[in-house]
Amino acid sequence: MHPDHPDDTDRQMANALRALAMDAVQQARSGHPGAPMGMAEMAVALWGRHLRHDPADPQWPDRDRFVLSNGHASMLLYALLHLSGYDLPMQELRRFRQLHSLTPGHPEVGHTPGVETTTGPLGQGLANAVGMALAEKLLADEFNREGHAVVDHRTFAFVGDGCLMEGISHEACSLAAAWRLRKLVVLYDDNGISIDGPVGPWFPDDTPARFRAYGWQVLGPIDGHDVAAVDAALRQATAPDSERPTLIVCRTEIGRGSPHRAGSAKAHGEALGEAEVQLTREAIGWPHPPFHIPPPVYAAWDARARGAAWRQHWHARLAAYRDAHPRLATEFERRLRGELPGDFQETLLPLLAGFGASTEAVATRRASQQVLAALAHALPELLGGSADLTGSTLTDFPRCGAVAGDRPGGRHIHYGVREFGMAAVMNGLALHGGWLPYGGTFLTFSDYSRNALRMAALMRCRVVHVLTHDSIGLGEDGPTHQPVEHAASLRLIPGLDVWRPCDTAETAVAWSSAVQRPGPSALLLSRQVLPAQRRNAEQVTAIQQGAYVLSDRPQALAVLLATGSEVGLAVQAQGLLDARGVPVRIVSMPCSSVFDRQPDEWQAQVLPPGLPRFGVEAGVTRWWSQYGCVAALGLDGYGASAPAAELSRHFGLTAERLAEHVVLHLDALQRALPAAG
Structure with a gap:
């Protein structure tokens, strides 16, 4: 990939990332330029020398996964995808953070080709990466056979201080060590800056010691602006004899290259300003106009040929696997497609x-x-x-x-x-x-x-x-x-x-x-x-529609809508109301959202217009208003410590109270009719 002067090529590749990040944020007047500018050399080392991916096929199953956990640095990822050959044209980078663009403020999976997960809420991308690495390990355990390694890829993640401050990072990274996810490699952008300023006063953690205590391999701190140093650490992290997940601590400067913003919180979450962008161009030796990348830099970043070769090699391995283990291969490919078994x-x-x-x-x-x-x-x-x-x-x-x-x-x-x-x-x-x-x-x-x-x-x-x-x-x-x-x-x-x-x-x-x-x-x-409720086969089928008539009465005067444990309570109340000459329909609503997606005809059949409705659920009652309930029985305060049956009586969640509730409200509605007339 590199010509005779790799250091200069690396510098130009990194500066291309910096320029695209600051240009896109400046044009949008919104975004986070500092982290992409600070992580540029880290990205050159990983994407230029280690990451196995194919821009022509972002869903190639055995690709390495890359997660940008600090998703506010999204312009780093968009620049990488564009430069390496994904279907993300420059016009989309120009439309950063604009409506319907492929470059939203934070990366969104399924929206932009090459994005593996939606990140932004800090720490969750790191936890997603742990899940991806676990998925790879378990699939390899299940499907790989001697001489046929059809599952063999790594998960890489970039994380920032914010990701590691969030408690979820502790939960996920402890599990990663317990599961010995040796193919998980996390690069920590240790720039010491967050929105409020230098993190020292509120993030004094010894992060390397913390991860060693989990059981991770920890490399560094290293100079995150030294491509060769990051490359060497990645080689050590991905060595065949590695048995643990790896954290690479990369010391960086946020907003690297900006004369007046580098190393400060001002570089974190706002555009540099036109004057500072121009000064940065001069400081880093990037004389090109906004959104312009010279052909040699494009050529250095282009991953399409390498990606195609990796993908084709894997497909050849898959074909050999299919010949040697046809039944396993059929199951493996079904699982990768996300399809349920044919039967x-x-x-x-x-x-x-x-x-x-x-x-x-x-x-x-x-x-x-x-x-x-x-x-x-x-x-x-x-x-x-x-x-x-x-x-x-x-x-x-x-x-x-x-x-x-x-x-x-x-x-x-x-x-x-x-x-x-x-x-x-x-x-x-x-x-x-x-x-x-x-x-x-x-x-x-x-x-x-x-x-x-x-x-x-x-x-x-x-x-x-x-x-x-x-x-x-x-x-x-x-x-x-x-x-x-x-x-x-x-x-x-x-x-x-x-x-x-x-x-x-x-x-x-x-x-x-x-x-x-x-x-x-x-x-x-x-x-x-x-209790189990009595149903015919048609009613069992109707459950799939989210709400259905469980028990009906001729000339019903009202509908009782219930969920879960309160369905049985409603059925008991129906019997009490029968004895009082008040026929009611019982509707069980196990899933309101599924019911809401049903055709209007089904909804009207289950909940006839004009028939008073009463909701019952052991929870807050306000929720029932969306279904036009005239009243609801539930619990609008907190519970108490006691046996369940005693609590139901104490809080009035009984068939007797529900029946009385219905009678009183129907009487009130009946009395209101002459007044309304």
């Missing part, structure tokens, strides 16, 4: 029919485990665990085996008490491909991982969150563990399907929907035993 629907139909006919009273967390065991047999890509709550969330299944760093295989992950890290690692697993991850914790602790749940929805990651102990029905642990606002809050996340099933049949449909949809799902499950 999955044939497997699913009897499974749903069997669970749909269940008459067993069971906690839905237990029903979930039963369904998971059946699905895991049919879907070898199912991979999951829990945040130190396996015995409570019931997220294991027979012969699942534990994922561990010292032995291959296993499909159950002990994440430890790391809800946020678990959720972000799951996103990385899903983004890598080959796996369908799930993870369990208590519903109330979903707050710890909420931003990673949001990122899963934003990125359309197919992940399943198993969130148990979903109400005051968990009992004696009290209000710290009893979720109240959580179901309603999670339903506000666009693109996240939130299921709260009432029994085994609805739990089976929730799981089957979750593994088939191209996006994230959350399953909210009970600790307490719930």
Whole structure:
């Protein structure tokens, strides 16, 4: 790649990155030029000498993954993609941070070719990288055979001070060491500056010692502006005998090259200004106009020929693998495509029919485990665990085996008490491909991982969150563990399907929907035993539409909408209302977002216009107003520590109170009619 004077070529390659970053930010009058300018030599060493990728095929399965965890430095990534030959023309760099451009303020997966994950919330990209490295390790364990290494790539990440200040970095990096992810290499942009200024007063950590304590290999500190030094560290990190993840500490200067902004917080999050941009051009010896790259620099960066050769070599290895192990190869390629097995629907139909006919009273967390065991047999890509709550969330299944760093295989992950890290690692697993991850914790602790749940929805990651102990029905642990606002809050996340099933049949449909949809799902499950509801085959099928009529009465005067454990309560109330001559319809709504996507005809069939509606759920009641409920029974305060049955009586979540609630409101509505007339 390099001509007779590699140092000069390296300098020109790095300065091209600096120039594009400061020009794009200046044109947008918005962005973060300092980090891209400071990490330029790090990028030259990695992208110019180590990263295996093909600009012509950004989804080539055995490519190295690159994650820019400090996503505010997005112009570094966009410049790299453009210069190395991806389908990201210069006009898109000129349109940095503009509506509908391919260069948004932070990198977005699925939007810009070559971007592996959406980054911006600091630390999550690093955790995604851990998930990607775990995915590679487990796929290699499962599919590689002697002489046939079809899974053999690395995960590289750039991180900044902010990524390492966030607590999620501790969660994910501790796990990376436990899993011995030797193909994970993280380059730390140690520039000592954040938005508020020099980080010393609030980030005094000895970062190398911290990572050594995890069990990582730590290299440096080195001069991050010395391409040869970074290259040497990368060679050591990627040596065949490396057995641990590696952190390379690169000492850099933010805004490198800017005469008046380098080394200061002013370089972090604002344009340099036209005068300073011109002074920087002069200081770094870059005489070219904005957005102009000389042909020799383009040639030095161009990775298309190398990328094509790497990809073609892998396809040749895959062909040999296919000849030697045809059945394994077929399964491997299916998994990479993210497709479910061809016979999955044939497997699913009897499974749903069997669970749909269940008459067993069971906690839905237990029903979930039963369904998971059946699905895991049919879907070898199912991979999951829990945040130190396996015995409570019931997220294991027979012969699942534990994922561990010292032995291959296993499909159950002990994440430890790391809800946020678990959720972000799951996103990385899903983004890598080959796996369908799930993870369990208590519903109330979903707050710890909420931003990673949001990122899963934003990125359309197919992940399943198993969130148990979903109400005051968990009992004696009290209000710290009893979720109240959580179901309603999670339903506000666009693109996240939130299921709260009432029994085994609805739990089976929730799981089957979750593994088939191209996006994230959350399953909210009970600790307490719930009764099985009576249904015909048509009703079992209707569960898939998010809400359906579970029990009806001729000339019903009202509709009771319920979810989860309160469906059984509504059915009991229906019997009490029958005795009082007040017929009502029971609608079970296990997933409101799925129901909202149904045709208007179905929605009107389930919820007839003009019929008064009452909501019931063991949580905040305001949520029900979107369905036109005239009143709702729920819990608008916190719970208490006591047995579940006693709590239900104490907070008025009983069939008797619901029936009385309906009668009183119907009477009030009836009395209001003459006045309205």
